[in-house]
Amino acid sequence: MGKQRIMQGDCIDLLARLPTGSIDVVVTSPPYNIGVAYNSYDDRRPRLDYLAWLTQIARELARVLTASGSFFLNVGGTSCDPWIAMDVASAFRDIFVLQNHIAWVKSVSIGEDTVGHFKPITSRRYLNNNHEAVFHFTRTGDVEVDRLAIGVPYKDKSNITRWKHGTDRRCAGNTWFIPYKTVKSRAQKFDHPAGFPVELPERCIKLHGITDATVLDPFLGAGASLVAAEKLGCKGIGFEIDPVYAEAAVARLKAHVADEDR
């Protein structure tokens, strides 16, 4: 539907069918190995097995990416196991260059005010966990990105002329505040336990550059990455092992496309 293709199956098998150098942007969030109750995937396995599995997938992603491709990997940890994201990134060291490390902030308190949502924990040791990592991997570390596509206006407008910038736009940096929308039911989360907001893959795709981009999400879940690709006019491919989630992603995309046509 639209420019998107969703395939149900194991991403290892499905990746093997993709031609070498056929993907411009991978944006994805794998299971974090923290015991999330997915329909069919067991999210609790020995750490080394988990890392070896993701590394096998990362090697295939390196094969299918173009030389100037971008691989955005969203991973988070838990309050008591914050190493997960760093262990995953470290496991990919021999395969990719970590070109940017972005912090996805879900909730922030400024002064006495708080914006965004997070799952509070009761603890004498740990802080509430309000952020996750988005690792921007490339094959060479030398891939030009479109910083201003996700830029922000200058606070101090005198900088526009002082630094000879033609436009009132500057790089927004590597801290992205993207809160979840307030939802009241599981259905509003597309019956998936671990989705990210569409704005997250949208920013990643824009940062890479949208011209003629083909986007891949090998762990599609309820389809946020392909909604983002469709919104930006990019082609997209999504793999999801669970038939129920794959169906949810198809329905979500159909609803999005129908809504755009109205």
Ligand SMILES: C[S@@+](CC[C@H](N)C(=O)[O-])C[C@H]1O[C@@H](n2cnc3c(N)ncnc32)[C@H](O)[C@@H]1O
């Ligand atoms: C963190 S969720 C992705 C959520 C997605 N970003 C969203 O917004 O809905 C990870 C997904 O990977 C799927 N998955 C696990 N193993 C897989 C595999 N071998 N191949 C494809 N999908 C898999 C799970 O069923 C789950 O839906």
